Amino acid sequence: MGPELDSVWGRLHKGLDALAIWVDNSYQISWLLFEMSMFSNLFGKKRSTEQPMTAPEQAQVEAALQQIQDPYLKQDLVAADIVKAVSVDGDKRKVSLEFPYPCAGIQADLTAQIQAALGGDVEIEFSTNVQPHAGQNQLPNMASVKNIVAVASGKGGVGKSTTTVNLALAMAAEGAKVGIMDADIYGPSQGLMLGVEGQRPQPVGDKHMKPVVSHGIQSMSMSYLIDENTPMVWRGPMVAGALQQLMTQTLWEDLDYLFVDMPPGTGDVQLTLSQKVPVAGAVVVTTPQDIALLDAKKGVEMFRKVDIPVLGVVENMSTHICSNCGHTEHIFGEGGGERISEQYDTELLGNLPLSLSIRKQVDAGNPTVLSDPDSAEAQIYRDIARKVAAILAKRGKAAPAAFPNISIEED
Secondary structure, X not given: OHHHHHHHHHHHHHHHHHHHHHHHHHHHHHHHHHXXXXXXXXXXXXXXXXXXXXXXXXXXXXXXXXXXXXXXXXXXXXXXXXXXXXXXXXXXXXXXXXXXXXXXXXXXXXXXXXXXXXXXXXXXXXXXXOOOOOOHHHOOOOXXXXXXXXXXXXXXXXXXXXXXXXXXXXXXXXXXXXXXXXXXXXXXXXXXXXXXXXXXXXXXXXXEEOOEEEOOEEEEEHHHOOOOOOOOOOOHHHHHHHHHHHHHOEOOOXXXXXXXXXXXOOOHHHHHHHHHOOXXXXXXXXXXXXXXXXXXXXXXXXXXXXXXXXEEEEEOOOOEEOOOOOOEXXXXXXXXXXXXXXXXXXOEEEEXXXXXXXXXXXXXXXXXXXXXXXXXXXXXXXXXXXXXXXXXXXXXXXXXXXXXXXXXXXX
């Protein structure tokens, strides 16, 4: 046992010696790292001193930014309270902008304007802060939904549902979180247009369900709950009850805008919506045809009576574009949307053509804004989306804040 014990003790001593060396090395390395950290903190860290910008310098920057107009709020960046911070770091200027509506589509143009106005090296930071707006008759806002926008028409067949889905996708492309509620109980179509027809919403507990998500859009429709060939042979009160359940029992997730695709006309669904759901505003879709305009006026009057502001009018099928030669003609008349907008002192949000591609794309479940984002039609939809969001943003907007404090950081 003697030699074996000596061998064990020998191996143990070697192990302890190795451990001591490792501990010593680790200590030295740790101390070295600590010293390097202290050196970095003392000498490598950027030192900055902030001091107020002189009055002439502040006036110069403010004057430059006041020359740049927000194309949708119709105010300069300072008056619209979009400029949140401006700083100077050496030769680089930093401008922080916060918009009250999603506007990804105009950021490149605004960047070029600001760089030209300020000159030199300019870094621009964009952000969006969409605020909720109260609905009619002091109805409380829905949980997780900031703004509800009804898309309506006086009569069927004017392209209201097609406008709704493209408008929602356009708003999402601008940077907002968006949902669609298909309120056309008798003739739901949003499932087909979003390419999710036949899907079922996931139930949550006994009374709630998650919206179906497609193309980044949350949606709920009666078409998700019934077979596509099943007719809804319901009386008005049943339809109204179904709408209210779909709206309140769907677990919407932090939406900036919920677009409600209304059935045509001025019936039970419209009345239920105005009494039970806080609607921030309505968009009326029409064609230039006199018959469509007659019914569109009734829709505008209805929203006025229930204290829902009309945000504007979309004239659909303004012109027909020949798919062979590109020739355009006003087959349904001309200027109808403009006339109704002037009559009711609201805005003409946009004119959309009667285009074969729009119909094909939406029937395939891949609407124009997605399938052909660079097309003229897609750009019109995005322009309409920005107008709707900006009009909402201007409602109840507080007085412009003072120009932000500007500081200089010196190396």
